[in-house]
Amino acid sequence: MIRTVRDVLPRPWWWDAGIALLTVAVGIASMSLVPVRFAVDVPPAAPWVRLALVAAVAAPQLLRTRRPGLALVLVVPLAAADIAAGFSPASALALWDLLYCAVLHGSAAVSRRTQRAGPALYALALAGLALSGASTALLVASAFTGAGLLLLPVWWAAEVRRPTREALAQREAAEQAARIAxxxxxxxxxxxxxxxxxxxxxxxxxxxxxxxxxxxxxxxxxxxxxxxxxxxxxxxxxxxxxxxxxxxxxxxxxxxxxxxxxxxxxxxxxxxxxxxxxxxxxxxxxxxxxxxxxxxxxxxxxxxxxxxxxxxxxxxxxxxxxxxxxxxxxxxxxxxxxxxxxxxxxxxxxxxxxxxxxxxxxxxxxxxxxxxxxxxxxxxxxxxxxxxxxxxxxxxxx
Structure with missing residues (x-):
């Protein structure tokens, strides 16, 4: 029975693998060609440690459409570890992508929980910065950055999923009517x-x-x-x-x-x-x-x-x-x-x-x-x- 967008438009395995490789490429480029630093000055870890974290962050994306809820649970602690090791855009990209996939491709329960978890995580991060004594400029910058990272993918995926869910409900009603007939x-x-x-x-x-x-x-x-x-x-x-x-x-x-x-x-x-x-x-x-x-x-x-x-x-x-x-x-x-x-x-x-x-x-x-x-x-x-x-x-x- 059709339940999610993934059931309507199934993705081949190489599609998710390609997204994961793209995340690794972004991480390598950010470390070598265009270094990106986090707003909080965190001393970067050794390059091989950061490269290993980039690969670890990208690995859950192999499950981004088949098991998006599990992939999101795996990537959150890895993204936090990457931030602590000096921050790479790869972790932000992977987190953004898996939040979007969990809401769009996940089951009804996973989608509902992710839509609650995204804003909760956003509020928690801002509260942690405020309690740590961060400056107003840092709080404002973090609020905008966090909104783009944690709120935007959740809202966007929910808007894409809504008409699909309505279409699936209509299809199920039509199938049920056909069975009754x-x-x-x-x-x-x-x-x-x-x-x-x-x-x-x-x-x-x-x-x-x-x-x-x-x-x-x-x-x-x-x-x-x-x-x-x-x-x-x-x-x-x-x-x-x-x-x-x-x-x-x-x-x-x-x-x-x-x-x-x-x-x-x-x-x-x-x-x-x-x-x-x-x-x-x-x-x-x-x-x-x-x-x-x-x-x-x-x-x-x-x-x-x-x-x-x-x-x-x-x-x-x-x-x-x-x-x-x-x-x-x-x-x-x-x-x-x-x-x-x-x-x-x-x-x-x-x-x-x-x-x-x-x-x-x-x-x-x-x-x-x-x-x-x-x-x-x-x-x-x-x-x-x-x-x-x-x-x-x-x-x-x-």
């Missing part, structure tokens, strides 16, 4: 895939399961009239499955036609419940319908109720063939649609355990009920299996 896209794709799988499971898979059961019943039915009735139901389920598959493919090609993902013209409703019950009876179930016709049900709630009953009957056909089923549809207070599908269990407790195994169908019913603001319960109830749903009739309102 990617996660949203993945979630949207996952939701769409789950919706498609639910539609296939509830519509086409239900019809195919009914066709398989009814075909088996037709093969075992000796009476021609009964066989003809069962085969008629098989054909009806086949046609209905083809219609719903065609509608689902159309939705995938052109986009959903509503909240349910099915065009309103082909979506089944509670009004189609008698045909669904007849299909279940043709598959060998004993189905009893209890309740009054429910009118003025919003489209999404109407489709959800139909799909819940369809899935419940399909589960009974698969897990408890030949069971007796009671389907109840009604209202509660005019604002809630009530659904209840109760069936007998096949082989007692064993049948109950087998029925519990149909997790995807039950979970799909719960998801459908929750999508319109309702709730669904499914589980063993005494010696029977019960599916009960409460769907608010305003669940399909915009």
């Amino acid at each position: 990617a996660l949203d896209r993945r979630a949207a794709v996952a939701d769409e895939r789950a919706r498609i799988a639910r539609e296939l499971h509830d519509s086409v898979a239900g019809h195919l399961a009914a066709i398989a059961l009814q075909s088996q019943a037709a093969l075992r039915t000796p009476a021609p009239a009964a066989r003809e009735r069962v085969l008629g139901s098989v054909r009806e389920n086949s046609v209905r499955a083809l219609e719903e598959m065609r509608a689902l493919i159309g939705v995938l090609r052109t986009g959903p036609g509503g909240e349910t993902g099915e065009p309103a013209s082909t979506a089944p409703r509670l009004a189609d419940l008698p045909a669904l019950v007849e299909s279940a009876r043709a598959g060998g179930l004993e189905v009893e319908v209890d309740g009054v016709p429910v009118d003025d049900v919003p489209g999404p709630v109407d489709l959800t109720a139909y799909r819940i009953v369809q899935e419940a009957l399909t589960n009974v056909s698969v897990h408890a063939p030949g069971a007796s089923v009671r389907v109840a549809v009604g209202r509660e207070g005019g604002t809630v649609l009530l659904l209840e599908v109760i069936n007998s269990l096949a082989d007692g407790a064993a049948g109950a355990r087998e029925h519990v195994g149909a997790g995807s169908g039950v979970e799909g019913m719960r998801v459908r009920a929750a999508a319109v603001g309702g709730e669904l319960e499914a589980g063993r109830h005494d010696d029977r299996w019960r599916v009960a749903a409460r769907l608010p009739l305003d669940g399909g309102a915009p």
Whole structure:
């Protein structure tokens, strides 16, 4: 992750090495060609000592962009030793450069500490001169020199770093927004895939399961009239499955036609419940319908109720063939649609355990009920299996 200017504009190793060599060259020139003396008359040390100090002062500059904080910590005592040995401009140049690099290239903590340390060191140096009894002229000269040496690089680097820091913050915000958008896209794709799988499971898979059961019943039915009735139901389920598959493919090609993902013209409703019950009876179930016709049900709630009953009957056909089923549809207070599908269990407790195994169908019913603001319960109830749903009739309102 990008944090500093160094991350944006990395410097090669030879760049820092070149700056260090330049500092050594300045130190050698100041000792031989153009001698420079410090404001306080300090007896110079031996030339080899001063040359060694110049090399030592320049050495930390090899870390000026990679580890600027460490380089600054190393150069401060070396610069003080150089001043005590007679002063060389090389130490001032190295200190100025490393203060600048620590603020500009250092981490946020290093930059912040250096911006505090520069003025503190400046104030400390002036206070030390004042306490030592230095003259006013020396104090004024030292104040200007110290400002250029300790305050200017810190201020300059801070001004250069500020827009870079703002640009980095904007870049990180943009990257975070891109990551969030990617996660949203993945979630949207996952939701769409789950919706498609639910539609296939509830519509086409239900019809195919009914066709398989009814075909088996037709093969075992000796009476021609009964066989003809069962085969008629098989054909009806086949046609209905083809219609719903065609509608689902159309939705995938052109986009959903509503909240349910099915065009309103082909979506089944509670009004189609008698045909669904007849299909279940043709598959060998004993189905009893209890309740009054429910009118003025919003489209999404109407489709959800139909799909819940369809899935419940399909589960009974698969897990408890030949069971007796009671389907109840009604209202509660005019604002809630009530659904209840109760069936007998096949082989007692064993049948109950087998029925519990149909997790995807039950979970799909719960998801459908929750999508319109309702709730669904499914589980063993005494010696029977019960599916009960409460769907608010305003669940399909915009």
